[in-house]
Amino acid sequence: MSLITSHLFLGNIDDALNRKFLKTIQCDTIVNCSKDLPYCENYRCTRKRISVHDDLKDQSISFMSYALLEIIPYLYQVHSNKKTILVHCAAGMQRSAIVVLCLLVYIQYKNKYRNTKRPPTNGEIKTWCNNSLKLMFNRRPIVFN
Secondary structure, rough: EEEEEEEEEEEEHHOOOOOOHHHHOEEEEEEOOOOOOOOOOOOOOOEEOOOOOOOOOOOHHHHHHHHHHHHHHHHHHHHOOOOEEEOOOOOOHHHHHHHHHHHHHHHHHHHHOOOOOOOOOOHHHHHHHHHHHHHHHHHHHOOOO
């Protein structure tokens, strides 16, 4: 488990199933970046799933890009409200790291546009997410199963 910023954690399946850990960090939202990894059964919080395989196939990358457009604005709101988020996948090294990277980029650009009357467009958000995906895949070409 890694604390990325206040209220934002990056972890693996062991972290996500550890009820004591989830209670300690007062986790409000868990983002499960897998097709079939379970949630902690006896911990109540908001659960979100990005149902994507851990591979580098074009279909998975395309789905991940689409899913990011849906979930990043939601996670931004949760984070802005100082609610704790845990983003995880099996190893906590690829799929979940992409989500965290995109959220950090989104936060940076939202802060940039905070004092302007024009918020970032969906096209700009998509570009940021796609650039984050490309960066991650270029840096981490190994697939963790």
